[in-house]
């Protein structure tokens with residue numbers, strides 16, 4: 001059974017059908033990319049998945065549970081975590097403090113039975129593990145807002161990992177990055193799939209075609225088609241949608 005399913009989701013803004021009966025599923029350990037031209041409805045769909053926006057129709061299921069009506073924080077507790085297009089770090093705090101805050105926010109059950117001193121050690125250990133996981137262990141003492149853009153996005157991913165998600169939503173993680181930073185983010189996402197599924201919204205087609213197991217193409221609010229990277233790359237309808245817009249030319 002799929003880890004995550006969207007079933008017949010509909011969202012209207014006045015007369016505009018921004019999400020038009022969208023269904024998609026993500027399997028355990030899968031990187032599923034959502035692509036589509038500007039205004040196709042990607043952000044609107046992701047906002048409904050994360051709980052920022054209520055759908056007019058349809059259901060969102062995680063691990064068999066209907067989470068359609070749950071607020072964002074309850075979805076996070078159920079295993080759905082999200083990184084935003086705009087990084088949500090605390091810029092004046094150190095990398096370590098950002099991680100500690102995130103770990104503490106989700107530590108309720110894991111450290112509850114420990115004495116205060118052990119509790120604190122547990123938080124520091126968890127923050128260090130997160131930093132190592134994303135390659136920021138050398139920057140723990142640095143002020144988050146002073147980090148290069150790519151490292152700030154990486155920290156944002158680490159913050160989203162603090163809740164131990166089953167499904168991670170990544171909303172344009174490569175936006176504004178140079179080639180080296182994008183490369184680092186691709187490698188990081190590669191390592192995540194061992195532990196979780198990833199729903200990736202991204203305009204960088206090079207990254208999408210390198211990472212995705214499957215791709216759903218959204219056009220005018222509906223899923224035009226879904227398939228493997230090869231199926232999507234060779235689909236004439238998809239090529240027509242992207243002609244003169246973003247390019248689908250990637251190194252196979």
Ligand SMILES: Nc1ncnc2c1ncn2[C@@H]1O[C@H](COP(=O)(O)OP(=O)(O)OP(=O)(O)O)[C@@H](O)[C@H]1O
Nearest residue numbers: 013014016018036037038039040041042043044045
């Ligand atoms: N709150 C809103 N009220 C009215 N219309 C909206 C609202 N949010 C989005 N839309 C419209 O819904 C459509 C889908 O927008 P959305 O931002 O979801 O697309 P997108 O695929 O994420 O685009 P981009 O790639 O540019 O971020 C657009 O026509 C947009 O103008």
